[in-house]
Amino acid sequence: MQNLIDLVDKRLDEYMPVIYPEDIFRAMKYTVTLPGKRLRPIMCLETTRILGGNINDALPTACAIEMLHAQSLIHDDLPCMDNDDFRRGKPSNHKVFGEANAVLAGDALLTFAPQLIIEKSDLPAETTLKLVHEFTKWAGAYALIAGQVVDIESEGGKFVKSPEETLNFIHMNKTAALFRLAVRSGAIIANADDKTLETFDGFAQKFGLAFQIYDDIMDEISTFEELGKTVGKDKNSGKLTYVSLYGLDEAKCKFSSLMQDCYGIIDKYPSEIFRGILDKLQKRILGE
Ligand code: GRG
Numbered sequence: 001m002q003n004l005i006d007l008v009d010k011r012l013d014e015y016m017p018v019i020y021p022e023d024i025f026r027a028m029k030y031t032v033t034l035p036g037k038r039l040r041p042i043m044c045l046e047t048t049r050i051l052g053g054n055i056n057d058a059l060p061t062a063c064a065i066e067m068l069h070a071q072s073l074i075h076d077d078l079p080c081m082d083n084d085d086f087r088r089g090k091p092s093n094h095k096v097f098g099e100a101n102a103v104l105a106g107d108a109l110l111t112f113a114p115q116l117i118i119e120k121s122d123l124p125a126e127t128t129l130k131l132v133h134e135f136t137k138w139a140g141a142y143a144l145i146a147g148q149v150v151d152i153e154s155e156g157g158k159f160v161k162s163p164e165e166t167l168n169f170i171h172m173n174k175t176a177a178l179f180r181l182a183v184r185s186g187a188i189i190a191n192a193d194d195k196t197l198e199t200f201d202g203f204a205q206k207f208g209l210a211f212q213i214y215d216d217i218m219d220e221i222s223t224f225e226e227l228g229k230t231v232g233k234d235k236n237s238g239k240l241t242y243v244s245l246y247g248l249d250e251a252k253c254k255f256s257s258l259m260q261d262c263y264g265i266i267d268k269y270p271s272e273i274f275r276g277i278l279d280k281l282q283k284r285i286l287g288e
Contacts, residue, residue: 001042001273001276001277004038004041004042004045004046004055004273005038005042007045007055007059008038008041008042008045008059008062008063008066009033009038011059011060011062011063012032012033012063012066012067013029013033015060015063015116015120016028016029016032016112023097023101024101024104024105024108026097027093027096027097027101027102027104027105028067028105028108028109028112030093030096030097030105031070031073031074031087031088031093031105032066032067032070032109034087034088034089034090035088035089036066036069036070036088038066039179039182039211039277040062040065040066040069040178040179040181040182041062041063041065041066041182042062042273042277043179043182043183043186043204043274043277044058044061044062044065044182044183044185044186044189045058045059045062045186046186046271046273046274047182047183047185047186047187047190047200048186048187048189048190049190050269050270050271050274051186051187051190051191051192051196052190053186053189053190053191057121057122057123057189058185058186058189059120060116060117060119060120060121061117061121061131061135061185061186061189062182062185062186063116064113064114064116064117064135065113065135065178065181065182065185067109067110067112067113067116068109068110068113068135068139068144068178068181069178070109071105071106071107071109071110071113072106072144072148072178073087073088074087074092074093074094074102074105074106074109075102075103075106076148077092077093077094077102078094078099078102078103079094079099081148081152082233082237084229084230084233085230086224086228086229086230087228087229088228088229089228089229090228093105093106110139113135114132114135114136117131117132117135118132123189127188127189127191130188131185131188131189134181134184134185134188135181135185137181138177138178138180138181139177139181143173143177144173144174144177144178146169146173147169147170147171147172147173147174147175147177148173148174150166150169150170150173151170151174151239151240154166154167154170154239154240155237155238155239155240157238163240163245164245166240167240167241167242167245168209170240171208171209171212171213171242172205172208172209174212175208175209175211175212175215176204176205176207176208176209176211176212177208178208179204179205179207179208179211180201180204180205180208182204183200183201183203183204184197184200184201184204186200187200199265202265203262203265203266206258206261206262206265207258207262207278209258210255210258210259210262210281211281212242213242213251213254213255213258214255214281214284214285216234216241216242216243216244216251217242217243217248217251217252217255217285218231218284218285219231219232219233219234219235219241219243220232220234220235220243220248221248242254242255252285252286255285255286256282256285256286259278259281259282262278263275263278266278
């Protein structure tokens, strides 16, 4: 796992030289290179590997997905959104570079990421086109952005659908979307057939939901030191989360059930990495 993280970190650094005007490149690199878990790029690389592809072919896309994730974190932390002063254990992007540069750094990452897939992937044109299509699909208004919009709406008490449906919509779009992007991209790079791609997509949907429940529970039970961001924020802002809707115990049950589904799917593949990720999350929440 650490080898893959190092590989991704090295590439992320290489892909973003700081040139004039330096402020924008510094702001972009700041959040991207802070120590995150790198779950999405690792899941992209590992999907490619276990499906018989070459992880070198997947590195530009894996890094592009981490840039998209960093972009979403930068914008999520802005005062007009979640208004969080800390991220990955350090002051949020806008706290260091100012709001204008943080907005621009997010925009720049969002546009630079697909550019990277096109310029650095040494893959057949049709594969690259599929990757850019996946990227734009999951980053856009029909997925990630939709999740964030409904998240913000729900915080203000606006519900068009039931709270259960609203929560599911938020989690599927705000969180599961990027895990789906990661494994679908990995499968496309490995030239997987449609059935295999759908199997991995199904895994990512379950994992994404489980991961957001994990995130919701951690907001309740964890510390700033462990999370690297303000804790207890969801509760204080009246956010709709699994914990606020169902309570801590029910949230843990739902998490556990989704994790079992994830193990069931991934057990068919020889992957220490996927199992390691599941084990780590499960141990932290359920202690087993
Ligand atoms: C695409 C234009 C455009 C906007 C994005 C701001 C926004 C719209 C979406 C926010 C999405 C968001 C912040 C979802 C939270 C998902 C989540 C659980 C993040 C934490 O992921 P970790 O724990 O973070 O993997 P690290 O720091 O470890 O990478």
